[in-house]
Amino acid sequence: MPVHEVKHPLIRHKLGLMRRSDISTKNFRELAQEVAALLTYEATQDFVLEKHTIEGWAGPVEVERLSGKKVTIVPILRAGMGMLEGVLTLIPGARVSVVGQVRNEETLEASTYLEKLVGELDQRLAMIVDPMLATGGSLISTIDLLKKAGSTEIRALVLVAAPEGIQKVQEAHPDVSIYTASIDERLNEKGYILPGLGDAGDKIFGTK
Numbered sequence: 001m002p003v004h005e006v007k008h009p010l011i012r013h014k015l016g017l018m019r020r021s022d023i024s025t026k027n028f029r030e031l032a033q034e035v036a037a038l039l040t041y042e043a044t045q046d047f048v049l050e051k052h053t054i055e056g057w058a059g060p061v062e063v064e065r066l067s068g069k070k071v072t073i074v075p076i077l078r079a080g081m082g083m084l085e086g087v088l089t090l091i092p093g094a095r096v097s098v099v100g101q102v103r104n105e106e107t108l109e110a111s112t113y114l115e116k117l118v119g120e121l122d123q124r125l126a127m128i129v130d131p132m133l134a135t136g137g138s139l140i141s142t143i144d145l146l147k148k149a150g151s152t153e154i155r156a157l158v159l160v161a162a163p164e165g166i167q168k169v170q171e172a173h174p175d176v177s178i179y180t181a182s183i184d185e186r187l188n189e190k191g192y193i194l195p196g197l198g199d200a201g202d203k204i205f206g207t208k
């Protein structure tokens, strides 16, 4: 599946603001949700519609409504919470499946510490949200557990992705499409994305 680097001018502008070292928690938080909403717009372009007739102000009128799979949004804790409201702005009825992944800072391996999934995953499109696709460990581990639980259609929405992480995810799960506001240059030796955003969780929650 392709990687979609979404080059909308509003996304590029907002991401540029997010890269400033002196950005406030408030601004980073707001921009993360706004970019998440814009990525959602792109990631839903192929949603299926059906026609039906309603009673309009001047009589019956044929309109369209969504008829495809229902959606579950899957924020990866904790930083993924920083994108959840943005996605919900556009898909307010979506169910939310929460997954907690922790990264071992030495081995950079991800392990799952929380898994609270909604039902009927086989009938839902799962949209994973996590600001940073760095080594790919958390994303691969989350896709693994979603597939085990019945998911058959999965998309990932990330603010910034490293080429190394994209490659790992594509090797492990070639059926999962990735939507990102930017494919950055590379990872540093600590697994942080360059130029990146720094620690997105810390910036969203105001820790450190």
Ligand code: URA
Residues within 6 Å of the ligand: 079, 132, 134, 191, 192, 193, 194, 196, 197, 198, 199, 200, 201
């Ligand atoms: N997690 C982050 O928050 N930032 C990175 O650059 C990589 C992982």
